Amino acid sequence: MNFVWRRAAAIARKEWFHIRRDPFTLALALVLPPVMVVVYGLVIDFNIKDVRLSVSDGDRSQTSRRLIETFGSSDYFRIQPVASPGAAVQDVTAERAKAALVIPPRFEKDLLAGRGAQAQVLIDGADNSTVGPVSDYVAAIQTLASERIAGGIGSSAGAGRTDFLTAGAGADLTPPYELRTRYLFNPELNSRWFVIPGLTVVIMAILSIFLTALTVAREWENGSMEMLLSTPVEPVEIIVGKAAPYAALGAVSVGFVYVIARAAFGVPFQGHLWVFGLGCILFLFTYLAQGLLISVVTRQQTIAMQFSMLTGMLPSNMLSGFVFPIASMPTFFWYFTMLFPARWFMVIARNSFLVGSSLAQLAGPFAALGVSCAVMTTLAVRRFKRTLE
Amino acid sequence: MNRTLLGFIKKELIQALRDPRMKFILFVTPIVQMTLFGVAISNEVKNIRLAAVFDSKDYVLRDVYERAIQGGWFVPAQATGATAADPFGLIRADKADAVLVPPPGGFTRALGRGDARLQLLVDATNVLQAQSVEGYIRQIVQETLRTDLGIAPPQPPILFDVRVLFNPSLDTSIFMVPGVMTMLMILTTLVLTCIAIVREKELGTFEMMISAPVSKSEVIFGKTLPYVLIGMTNLPLILGVAVFVFHVPMRGSFLALIGATLAFVCSTVAMGTLISTFCKNQQQSSMGTFLFMFPAIMFSGLMFPVENMPRSLRWMAALDPMAHYLSLLRNIMLKAGDLRALAPHIAILIALAVVSGIVSFRRFHTTLQ
Numbered sequence: 197m198n199f200v201w202r203r204a205a206a207i208a209r210k211e212w213f214h215i216r217r218d219p220f221t222l223a224l225a226l227v228l229p230p231v232m233v234v235v236y237g238l239v240i241d242f243n244i245k246d247v248r249l250s251v252s253d254g255d256r257s258q259t260s261r262r263l264i265e266t267f268g269s270s271d272y273f274r275i276q277p278v279a280s281p282g283a284a285v286q287d288v289t290a291e292r293a294k295a296a297l298v299i300p301p302r303f304e305k306d307l308l309a310g311r312g313a314q315a316q317v318l319i320d321g322a323d324n325s326t327v328g329p330v331s332d333y334v335a336a337i338q339t340l341a342s343e344r345i346a347g348g349i350g351s352s353a354g355a356g357r358t359d360f361l362t363a364g365a366g367a368d369l370t371p372p373y374e375l376r377t378r379y380l381f382n383p384e385l386n387s388r389w390f391v392i393p394g395l396t397v398v399i400m401a402i403l404s405i406f407l408t409a410l411t412v413a414r415e416w417e418n419g420s421m422e423m424l425l426s427t428p429v430e431p432v433e434i435i436v437g438k439a440a441p442y443a444a445l446g447a448v449s450v451g452f453v454y455v456i457a458r459a460a461f462g463v464p465f466q467g468h469l470w471v472f473g474l475g476c477i478l479f480l481f482t483y484l485a486q487g488l489l490i491s492v493v494t495r496q497q498t499i500a501m502q503f504s505m506l507t508g509m510l511p512s513n514m515l516s517g518f519v520f521p522i523a524s525m526p527t528f529f530w531y532f533t534m535l536f537p538a539r540w541f542m543v544i545a546r547n548s549f550l551v552g553s554s555l556a557q558l559a560g561p562f563a564a565l566g567v568s569c570a571v572m573t574t575l576a577v578r579r580f581k582r583t584l585e
Numbered sequence: 586m587n588r589t590l591l592g593f594i595k596k597e598l599i600q601a602l603r604d605p606r607m608k609f610i611l612f613v614t615p616i617v618q619m620t621l622f623g624v625a626i627s628n629e630v631k632n633i634r635l636a637a638v639f640d641s642k643d644y645v646l647r648d649v650y651e652r653a654i655q656g657g658w659f660v661p662a663q664a665t666g667a668t669a670a671d672p673f674g675l676i677r678a679d680k681a682d683a684v685l686v687p688p689p690g691g692f693t694r695a696l697g698r699g700d701a702r703l704q705l706l707v708d709a710t711n712v713l714q715a716q717s718v719e720g721y722i723r724q725i726v727q728e729t730l731r732t733d734l735g736i737a738p739p740q741p742p743i744l745f746d747v748r749v750l751f752n753p754s755l756d757t758s759i760f761m762v763p764g765v766m767t768m769l770m771i772l773t774t775l776v777l778t779c780i781a782i783v784r785e786k787e788l789g790t791f792e793m794m795i796s797a798p799v800s801k802s803e804v805i806f807g808k809t810l811p812y813v814l815i816g817m818t819n820l821p822l823i824l825g826v827a828v829f830v831f832h833v834p835m836r837g838s839f840l841a842l843i844g845a846t847l848a849f850v851c852s853t854v855a856m857g858t859l860i861s862t863f864c865k866n867q868q869q870s871s872m873g874t875f876l877f878m879f880p881a882i883m884f885s886g887l888m889f890p891v892e893n894m895p896r897s898l899r900w901m902a903a904l905d906p907m908a909h910y911l912s913l914l915r916n917i918m919l920k921a922g923d924l925r926a927l928a929p930h931i932a933i934l935i936a937l938a939v940v941s942g943i944v945s946f947r948r949f950h951t952t953l954q
Contacts, residue, residue, distance in 0.1 A: 220864075224872045236883060239898055242712060244890045263743065288750060290926035291912065294892070307742055314744045321752035322915040324628050324760030325890040332720060334747055342741035373692075373701035375726060377719045379709035380676055390712035399879075406875050410868045417788075494606070497867040498780050502610045504871070505772055509878070510618065514626050519888045521714055523682075524631040526624060547679075550710045557678060 199436075203429045207437025211411070215441060225407060225445040229399045230452040236395055237461050242387045244329050249273040250287040250296045252280055257304035259345055263315065266341040267297065272333045281316075288320050295319045295330055307345070381466075381550040389464070392457045393549040394518045394542060399453070400446060400476070401483050401516075401538045405508035407442045408487030409500045412580075416495040431580040435573065439484040446480045457549070466552025474555075475544040478565045482537045483508065485572035492579045512538040537568045589799050593807025594814075601781065601811060611777075615769045615819055619826040622765045627757035630717040636662035636681040638672060643691035646703075649722075649729045650685065658721050659683075676708045683707045683718050696734070751919040758831040763914035764887035766823050767907050770846070771853050771881065774816040776874050778857030782808055783870040786861075805949060809854050816850035827918075837922030845917060845927065848934040849910040855941040856906065862948040881907045909934050 215222055249267060253260050268275045276293060278284050284296035298316040307313035317334050321327055382389050415421040424434065457463040465472075487504060494500040514520060515529070516538035522530060533539045540561040547553050555562065602608055637650040653659040662681035672684040686704040688695045695701040705722055709715040730736045752759045785791045785808075794804055820843070827833045835842075860877060864870040884891060885907035894902060902908050909930040916922050916930075 218866075218869070220869050221872060224876065228876065232879065235880070235898070239894050239901075240883070240889045242716075242890065244892045247892065285750070286923075289920050290923045291916070292926075312742060312744050314746055317745045317747045319747065319749045321749035321755070321760075322763075322919040323886065323890075324764065325886060325888065326892060327749060327752075327755070327760070328628055328717070329890070331747060331749070332716070334745055335720070338741060338743060338745050342743045346742055373696060373703055373726065373730070375703050375705060375719070375723055377705045377707060377722075379707050379715050380673070382709035382712060382715070385709055385712050385715060387712055390710070402875060402879065406871050410871055414866075414868065496604070497871075498777075498784060499604065499606050499610070501776060501780055501867070501871050501874075502607070505776060506610070506614060506618070509875070510622075510768070510772075513882065513888075514622055519713070520626040520628065521630055521711065523633065523714075524627055524629050529625045532625075543679075546710050551677060553677065553679075 199430065199432055204433040204437040204440070207429065207434055208440040211438050212441045214411075215445070221407070222445075225403060225442075226449050226452070229396075229403060229449045230456050232399055233392060233395055233453050233456050234460065237388055237392055237457075240387060240391045242329065242390075243385075244326060245271055246274045247272055247295060247326070247330055247333070248276055248287075248293040250276045250278045250284040250293040252278050252284040252296070252298050254281070254301040255299050255303035259304040259307055259313070260299045262345055263299065263303075263341050264297070266337055266344055270333070270337055270340070272337075285318060288318055291320075293320075294323070294326055295334075388461050389550060390546075392461055392463050393545040394516075396450065396453050396457070397479075397516065397538055397542050397545050398512050398518055400450060400480065401512035401541075402509050403449070404442060404446050404480050404483040405487040405490070405504045407445070408439065408484050409490045409504040409508075410497045411438055412488060412491035413495055413497045413500040417497060431577050435485070435488055435576050435580060438488060439481065442484055443477070443480050446484070447476065450476050450480075463549055465549055467548030468552070468554070471555050471558065472544070472548040475541055475548070475562065475565065478562070478569050479537060479541040479544075482565065482569040482572050485569065485576045489572060489576040489579060492576060511536045515539065516542045518542060534564065535568075537565055540564045540568075587803075590803050590807055590810075593799070593803060594811050597781070597807060597811040598814070601777070601815065611773055611815060611819070612822065615773065615823050616826055618769055619762075619765055619823045620830060623758050623762050623826070623831050626761050626765075628713070628760065629755075629757055630714045631658055632660050633658060633714060633718055633721075634662040634680070634682045635659040635685070636672070636675055636683070637685040638687060639685075640691060643687060643693045645696060645729065645733055646685065646687050646692040648733055649692075649726055652729050653722070653725050656721075656725060658717075672706050676706060679708075681708075682711075682714065683722070685722070696730075759833050759919065761887075762827045762831050762833045763918060764885070764911055766827060766914060767885060767887070767911045768882060769823055770816060770819060770849065770910070771878070771907055773819055774812055774850050775853040775857040775860075775878070777815070778809060778812040778854045779861045779864070779870050779874050780867055781812070782858060782861035783864045783867050786864075787866045801946075801949060805858070805946060809858055812854050812857070813847075813850050816854065817847065820846050833918060835918055836920065837917035841922050841924075841927060842914075842917050845910065845913040845931055845934075848931050848938065849906060849913070852906045852934045852938040852941070855938040855945065859941040859945040859948075862945050881905050884908055885911050887911060903933070904937070906934055906937055 251264055253264060264275060267273045276287065278287060281298045284298055287293040288296050296318040298318070300315070303313045303315065319327055319330050379385055415424065458465060486508065490500050490503045490507070494503055515533045515536055522533050522539065543561045544558055547558060635650070635653055637646055639646040639650065654661055662675065672686050675681040675684055684706045686706060688702050692701060692703055703726065705719065707715045707718050749755060828835055856877065860873045861870060864873050880901065883889065884902040884905045891902045891908065913927060913930050916926055
């Protein structure tokens with residue numbers, strides 16, 4: 197097998213004409229990723245605010261009002277008063293509220309008697325993306341409300357309400373130690389710093405697979421493949437020639453995304469540009485090769501499309517560690533996800549933006565990415581050869 | 586139903602299912618994916634690699650560490666104990682996700698002095714994970730102090746009895762399965778419809794159909810109804826996996842579920858048709874469906890909370906059929922479906938189907954001339 201650059205370049209030029217003739221694809225490849233990063237950068241936020249909270253106040257005392265006030269003034273909750281506990285539950289069931297607070301009639305009396313006043317909080321457990329944050333907020337508000345109400349009663353001590361304080365129930369809420377948490381690399385836990393580098397990976401993965409998955413299949417369907425095969429061009433040259441223009445498109449659009457992430461969203465970039473760039477190139481070629489492999493194997497655009505959805509879009513969204521943590525998956529998946537290059541590039545991208553390790557420290561992910569790139573390209577070329585025979 | 590249309594539907598079904606690979610994609614992969622994703626994905630944070638810096642005398646911190654490991658949320662990082670001399674380095678080199686650093690002289694002695702400051706370093710590259718770690722550690726330290734030293738934290742005067750409705754044991758698969766179902770349903774219907782129509786355009790067989798004695802509505806319904814059918818046959822498959830493999834409850838009425846699914850499938854098929862009217866070839870249609878699917882997944886509420894989107898962008902979620910179907914599934918399967926809560930979602934799905942149906946009907950006309 198002899199690889200002639202000139203022939204590969206000719207294929208690349210021909211493919212480039214294809215792309216240029218089709219401004220729709222060109223626009224999508226160049227404009228779509230930056231637009232998506234902007235939109236999702238604006239939209240995606242894990243710190244939810246204004247959670248609708250239906251409140252049934254069965255006590256109607258000063259204390260219960262203060263508790264509700266604590267919820268309402270926290271920015272996290274928006275209070276919707278309802279008449280009865282049943283109505284509060286009904287609100288959660290009917291999606292009119294994400295959580296409900298039910299204060300029993302003897303709330304203040306229990307508090308003053310030092311028994312500890314108990315209110316019930318009901319959280320909508322049908323919505324996976326809000327249960328976690330809402331329960332965190334509730335825990336935070338419990339502390340806050342305890343301090344406030346204890347303090348409030350303390351200040352009105354003259355009104356003969358000291359018994360609860362002297363009972364020691366809320367006198368000193370500070371624990372005997374102090375836990376100081378330092379969040380490294382993203383001290384303010386900014387969701388965007390977390391999401392945007394990940395989004396880069398997901399968008400690049402899907403785009404590169406989709407761009408190439410149909411190219412070879414299309415030639416088979418149109419019959420132009422037969423013609424291509426009668427020329428002296430080698431399979432490797434076809435694969436490289438077909439992938440190169442799309443790789444260039446992908447690289448340009450990564451550039452756009454990078455600029456937007458830095459300029460519009462202020463995501464830091466701690467790493468080395470060339471490390472990130474190397475990762476990008478390996479990653480792009482892996483997925484372009486995967487797209488070509490799909491195209492070579494299926495030979496039919498309809499099926500190629502379904503395959504790219506199944507092997508490109510879903511895993512890079514779900515199994516790359518983009519949102520759903522890989523460490524939490526069962527052991528089998530810990531190994532299974534290693535098959536997806538998106539998982540490795542996710543590590544490289546997040547690290548380059550937020551941590552900034554050297555190439556040597558990222559050797560693992562890079563090696564994995566290099567291997568999958570080599571495997572995908574070889575497979576694509578091999579399969580291509582076999583279809584010729 | 587007239588005979589032409591029936592013939593048309595038959596032809597389309599034969600064409601779609603002729604390829605065994607397509608049958609596999611349509612009927613086997615949803616089951617496989619449902620199982621895979623149902624097992625794998627969750628919002629829960631587990632297996633956080635924890636390291637702690639302690640010497641042999643610092644028994645309280647050692648207890649905290651051991652309790653953390655036993656608790657199930659944490660796993661030991663490669664380097665821990667006295668060897669964890671450089672906590673920052675550990676996190677930077679990605680050998681640990683969180684490190685507990687005691688004050689000089691150890692946590693146990695500092696507790697005796699009364700100024701115990703325990704530092705927790707967390708790798709916040711993963712914001713979701715970082716948020717959970719602090720809560721976990723705080724709870725574990727409190728428990729350890731209670732059992733080791735008998736220091737009970739003062740009981741706060743106000744207690745919350747927190748209950749998570751509909752999924753009290755916080756079963757991950759109950760959280761995630763409705764979302765996965767939604768995604769698989771849209772994958773088959775929307776993509777398939779769009780590409781099937783565009784293929785006829787690309788191959789030129791559409792021209793042939795125009796010259797045949799069939800009306801425009803027969804062409805459109807003949808082209809789309811088969812995909813509604815195929816979409817509906819997917820429901821029992823993935824519902825079966827949801828109920829029998831993952832034990833997701835089916836509390837609501839089956840009829841409501843079928844109605845909701847039908848509305849959803851009609852809307853996605855109509856939207857696929859609409860996208861197809863903008864595309865000249867299959868590559869364009871693949872980009873077009875991607876253009877639709879990606880935001881649809883993002884705004885569905887499966888991956889991110891859609892609660893606090895900026896108001897100016899909320900219409901995107903309101904127009905997302907996936908978001909409505911996900912709400913419907915959660916509502917019917919987990920909450921036993923209050924009809925008043927279901928109605929608006931179904932209404933929007935039907936409206937989406939009707940509007941995109943009408944628009945594509947109009948556009949069809951013009952593209953054929």
